[in-house]
Amino acid sequence: MRAMVLHQPGQPLVAEERPDPTPGPGEVRIRVLACAVCRTDLHLVDGELPPGGLPRIPGHEIVGCIDMLGPGAEGLRLGQRVGVAWLGHNCGMCESCCSGRENLCDQAGFTGYTRDGGYATHIVAEARHCYPLDHLAWPPERIAPLMCAGLIGWRAYKFAGPARRLGLYGFGAAAHLLIQVARAQGREVYAFTRPGDEASQAHARELGACWAGGSDEAPPQPLDAAILFAPVGSLVPTALAAVRKGGRVVCGGIHMSDIPGFPYRLLWGERQLMSVANLTRQDGHEFLALIRRIPVQADVQLYPLEDANRALDDLRAGRVRGAAVLKP
Missing domain, CATH: 3.90.180.10 (Medium-chain alcohol dehydrogenases, catalytic domain)
Known part of the structure; x- marks a missing residue:
């Protein structure tokens, strides 16, 4: 071979x-x-x-x-x-x-x-x-x-909960699949890319994002949840600042640069910060069944x-x- x-x-x-x-x-x-x-x-x-x-x-x-x-x-x-x-x-x-x-x-x-x-x-x-x-x-x-982008992305998406306004930090393989699921389920998606990456922002809008901008920008309104696909630890406090009280931030990657210190007020208000580790076969079977109804491209x-x-x-x-x- x-x-x-x-x-x-x-x-x-x-x-x-x-x-x-x-x-x-x-x-x-x-x-x-x-x-x-x-x-x-x-x-x-x-x-x-x-x-x-x-x-x-x-x-x-x-x-x-x-x-x-x-x-x-x-x-x-x-x-x-x-x-x-x-x-x-x-x-x-x-x-x-x-x-x-x-x-x-x-x-x-x-x-x-x-x-x-x-x-x-x-x-x-x-x-x-x-x-x-x-x-x-x-x-x-x-x-x-x-x-992987679909299966592990799906696990991260489930962990984000029933968020009506969902932020996706890093608009690559996983995010461009999950936005299609989220939009089919009637959710609003806010896409965050590398600052100045107008091509990825345009791609997100083509797939139904109601807003797309750089990761250094704040969304126009508070998010219910955010998923971090970009392996950039400094985005954790940024995402916490972007979600409402009771909101959730999910780190979806296997590796991330160090998370810097941040003020407790960003976590306070019953915000949650969690990671996704790998996937289960049940996640895989769920997602592969889902795409029979939502033909993700x-x-x-x-x-x-x-x-x-x-x-x-x-x-x-x-x-x-x-x-x-x-x-x-």
Whole structure:
């Protein structure tokens, strides 16, 4: 198989030829049709996350077809199209798993981080952590961003609660999907971008934002909730200042720069600050069922697999409208 491999944080991925992997017990091998590029991949490549084992093939927003079943792999069939997301393994026995919070499992495995991911022509995944996609006839490149930007974004969206006025800080892959869900559910969306990023602000307005501006601007009226997708800790007090009393700020990323000190009055008034960690399979099944009713359209920029470094550079520089997607 062909793969783009991370050997050292801070260094470009290396194109390699490797033997095709063989699935173990309970696993399947998948021929990758598309893999979206996530900001988490960028955090890994840039060394902002502790290495999950190197060398490593990144990528966890995967759509592909099963071409080999391992012993005991149940519920799936050869040739079936499936999705693979960030959570690739959980123990099923710890307190977190047994209480419906498998996203917090201490023994969890993560696709493209502790397990090889989808920047490749093939991947091995646990059958129980694959999402059947039989009900979606969309092209694989349109589905791939849903497997993280959509799924983990959905968990953040649920945590935001029944907000009528919702702020989205960082208008990239996740926000451009969630705004479509929010607008379909009758919510007002306020989009915050990098200061001066008029292209992203225009994109937000095209998708139904009632207001779009820089993250250094205050919204025209208090928000009921805000979700931070931008990994910028200084936006936490900014978002707290933007939500009303009793409002909620949800941090949706796996990494964020340090949060600066801020006056207690920004949290006072029963405002809430919380984070989202990973996702559960239930989140995934909920979101994939939801998009049958709300046909979320992912805006994508396509790259050949061998151009993974260019895709990461474009994401780092803010040159991606919507989501970047690799196609082997």
